[in-house]
Amino acid sequence: MFSPVHTFGSLFIWFSCQVSAVIFQQSPPQIVKDSTEVQINCSHDDTSLSIMLWYEHRTVQDSLSMTLIGSGYDTSAPNYEGQFEQQFKLTREDAVRGSLIIRKANPSQSAVYFCAATANNNQPAYFGQGTKLTVLGKEDGLNITPPTVQVLRPSSKECGNDDAPKKTIVCVASGFYPDHVSVSWQVDGEAVTTGVATDNAALREDDFYKITSRLRVSTKNWFNPETVFTCTVSFYNGTHTETYSDSLHGEEGGGMTREKYLRSTQTAKLSYGVFIIKSSIYGACVAFLVWKLQRSAGKQNH
Incomplete structure (x- = not known):
């Protein structure tokens, strides 16, 4: 977890690695049409954290940008950064509940919005899980499209090193819109996270998105035709999340194991x-x- 300092008036916010100390709840992901009013709700369980902050996290020219929109105490009017007051409205119900309202959302505001809370100056700010928002442009004419998932076999030239020979299985999800996806792996029906490397974000290709994930497995597991490797892509279509999968079996014998x-x-x-x-x-x-x-x-x- 990084820890840069952001300045808001006389308020210094430190991104703390202690995010698990406070339990947050934020609105689920949303997919809306252009010019729609969007409300993202936030709540947490620590009444001592009376300052609530809102951040916009999006990709700008292939780099990630975390921008403070505004913040405020529950008993006073919110403060906004720059021109954000014209685009956003911050509301508070009490010390632990508040909302971010986008007055007329446009495609440039497609981002992940984070709610955070802190007690006072120079204290750590605790963050929620974020709410992903996609705003569909009027001119795009794009329909919500689920992904096509394909699992590719390892290269025959890959053998790893002598002590721990490995094989890399690749999962490609492509042709989907928008980019509300997550990727997971299962081996023989059991979830695995070790050896998994997934792209940080889906890449735009023309009108659609593509994301790639890789699973490194031992040659012992790969050269077993009874082993089943499954890649599952979870896709949010604006109303609910659906899953799309592809699988393949390990290969028969062969393979240059260490033995x-x-x-x-x-x-x-x-x-x-x-x-x-x-x-x-x-x-x-x-x-x-x-x-x-x-x-x-x-x-x-x-």
């Missing part, structure tokens, strides 16, 4: 040793023959 590699090298060493011995014997025989012929020729000359 097989050691056996093959031992066999190669033995074969090379036999070759050297045979070559030596052959060389000795040739030398003996040459000597004998030379001796025979010498006797004839005499």
Whole structure:
């Protein structure tokens, strides 16, 4: 967890790694049409954290940007950063409940909105889980489209190192819109997280999105045709979340495991040793023959 300091008037906010100390609840993800009013609610369980803050987290030119929208005590009017007061409205019910209202949402405001809370100056700010918002543009003409999921077999050239040979299984989810997705892996129906590497965010390709996830497994697991590897993509379609999956089985036998590699090298060493011995014997025989012929020729000359 990073810890930069953000300034709001005389208020300094520190992003704390102690986010688990306070329990937050934020509105679920939303997909709305252009010019729609959007309300994102937030609540937490610590009455001592009377200052509530709202942040906009979005991608700007391939980099992530965390921008403070505004904050305030429950007993006073909120303060806004820059021109945000024209676009947003912050409301409070009490010390632990508040809302962020986007007056007329537009596609440029598609982002993840985080609610945070702190007690006073120089105290850690605790963050909620965030609410992802997608605003559909009028001119886009795009429909909500679920992903196509495909699991790809490892490259035959991949063998890892001798101590821990690995295979990489790749999952590609493509052709979906918008980018409300998450990716998970299962091996024989059991969820796995070790060895999983998923793109930080879906990439836009023309009108749709694509995301890739990789699962590294041991060659022992991969070279077992009874093992089933499944990639599951959860996609939020604006009303509920649906799952889309693809699976493949491990391969039959084969594969350069460490044991097989050691056996093959031992066999190669033995074969090379036999070759050297045979070559030596052959060389000795040739030398003996040459000597004998030379001796025979010498006797004839005499």
